Amino acid sequence: MQKTPPSAVVLPEDMPLLSLPKQTALIRVKNISQASWRLALWNWKQHSPRVAAITGSAGKSTTTAMVSSILKQIKRVVHTTGNLNTYLFQ
Known part of the structure; x- marks a missing residue:
């Protein structure tokens, strides 16, 4: 079974760059924990x-x-x- 590449990858700004498939977006953040919580809050608001x-x-x-x-x-x-x-x- 072929694996589907991720749509996006979130990495801390100070982490070395990875080799990613062309179709995968790279999102760099200062604080991975804060970014995760902000994403969770955004998702929560989408569904109520x-x-x-x-x-x-x-x-x-x-x-x-x-x-x-x-x-x-x-x-x-x-x-x-x-x-x-x-x-x-x-």
Whole structure:
């Protein structure tokens, strides 16, 4: 299976240039974390999603899975999988 090249690549200004396919746009930023958050905010504003937050000290993964399963019967649902206890990109 042939891989499709990315439409764009975002790199810090101080990172050495990579060899990219001609059709891939290169976006240089001063702060990769700030750029990622700005992109996330822009995307959020494009869709204006309704959000349900589940909080507490125990049982969130199970509760999230149950609520997601129920809501999927009547709505389009996007939910996290696993544990996202940190905002760092891995």
